[in-house]
Amino acid sequence: MTSFNNQIRQIVLLLIIAFLGFLIFKELYLFLPGLLGALTTYILTRDLFFTLVEKKKWKPGLTAGLFIFVFLALIAAPVYYAFVLISPRISTLFTHTDELLTGFQAMSDHIKKITGQELFNANNITAIKSGLANFIPTFLNSSANILSNILVMFFVLYFMLAHGRDMEETVRKFIPLNDDSISALATETNHMVKANAIGIPLISIIQGLAAWLGYSLFGFGDALMWGFLTGLFAFFPIIGTMMIWVPLVIYMYSQGADGDATKLLLYSLVITGNVDYLARVTLMKKIGNVHPLITVFGVIVGLQLFGFMGFIFGPLIFSYAIILVKIYTNEFAKSYN
Numbered sequence: 001m002t003s004f005n006n007q008i009r010q011i012v013l014l015l016i017i018a019f020l021g022f023l024i025f026k027e028l029y030l031f032l033p034g035l036l037g038a039l040t041t042y043i044l045t046r047d048l049f050f051t052l053v054e055k056k057k058w059k060p061g062l063t064a065g066l067f068i069f070v071f072l073a074l075i076a077a078p079v080y081y082a083f084v085l086i087s088p089r090i091s092t093l094f095t096h097t098d099e100l101l102t103g104f105q106a107m108s109d110h111i112k113k114i115t116g117q118e119l120f121n122a123n124n125i126t127a128i129k130s131g132l133a134n135f136i137p138t139f140l141n142s143s144a145n146i147l148s149n150i151l152v153m154f155f156v157l158y159f160m161l162a163h164g165r166d167m168e169e170t171v172r173k174f175i176p177l178n179d180d181s182i183s184a185l186a187t188e189t190n191h192m193v194k195a196n197a198i199g200i201p202l203i204s205i206i207q208g209l210a211a212w213l214g215y216s217l218f219g220f221g222d223a224l225m226w227g228f229l230t231g232l233f234a235f236f237p238i239i240g241t242m243m244i245w246v247p248l249v250i251y252m253y254s255q256g257a258d259g260d261a262t263k264l265l266l267y268s269l270v271i272t273g274n275v276d277y278l279a280r281v282t283l284m285k286k287i288g289n290v291h292p293l294i295t296v297f298g299v300i301v302g303l304q305l306f307g308f309m310g311f312i313f314g315p316l317i318f319s320y321a322i323i324l325v326k327i328y329t330n331e332f333a334k335s336y337n
Helices: 002-055 060-095 097-115 122-162 164-174 179-217 223-233 242-254 258-288 292-331
Strands: none
Touching: 002 060, 002 122, 002 164, 002 179, 060 122, 122 164, 179 223, 179 242, 179 258, 179 292, 223 242, 242 258
16 A cells, blocks of 8 residues: 555656646747757867866866857857848848839749749739838847847856766766666767757858859859858758848849849759758768768758757757667667567
């Protein structure tokens, strides 16, 4: 009877823990990218941090603060430069919406001549006007969300670095696996996060260079600046580079440069739009020996679950699934034979 009562108490306690965990996760889900960003940054810097603290005898709190300051500078510099570059263009865009719509129509006419399909009609134009009107509120809301996640990321990162050894030991105690399996998980996590965290910026640089080449070839002014912005927006999933080259193509159509606009459109669709996928499957394979299928399907899953951080943690989920099956086979399946 006592054993039965203990089981009931255990089940009730587990249900309460699960319910509280669900509530916490639900309310903090908005900040999940920031938490994952802190974990990514911790994995990338932990070896250097522990070297400075344990071997060079630097103070943990001051060293963590120094790391955060460096990362803030690395983030702030390109963001500020992009804002300085793009804000005048956005102002021009909203003061010349009629020319923009004329460009849309001109591009639609050319596409209709080639394919026989009408890209834009009255309904599309109305939707574009509505989208332009809603752009600023949406952009401000997204910017506030990104800023809050950056603050959460650095806040959490400080404590992860300052108390890294204690945190790792606590996590290790709660993982119900033997030491070899835990080491395998840690190695896979470190391996995959570093491969993606290094690979994504490299891929964005490659896309920016490809876009810059296209802008230069087809006579668009400020090609280097627009190439930089295209590479910067390549960080955004799916339609990142299109946020730059599509308006540029439309602008060229509105200015009557139909031939160069069509060439840039085709170049952007074929080269700029696809170099991302080619670089992803080749670089990830070379940097981290990540199978292309894990990269492609991992990113698809990760973007749905984690947003932008899905580029890193999506493939990690797939790798975890594979390695956990191997661990199960080694630790438990053999015991049934």
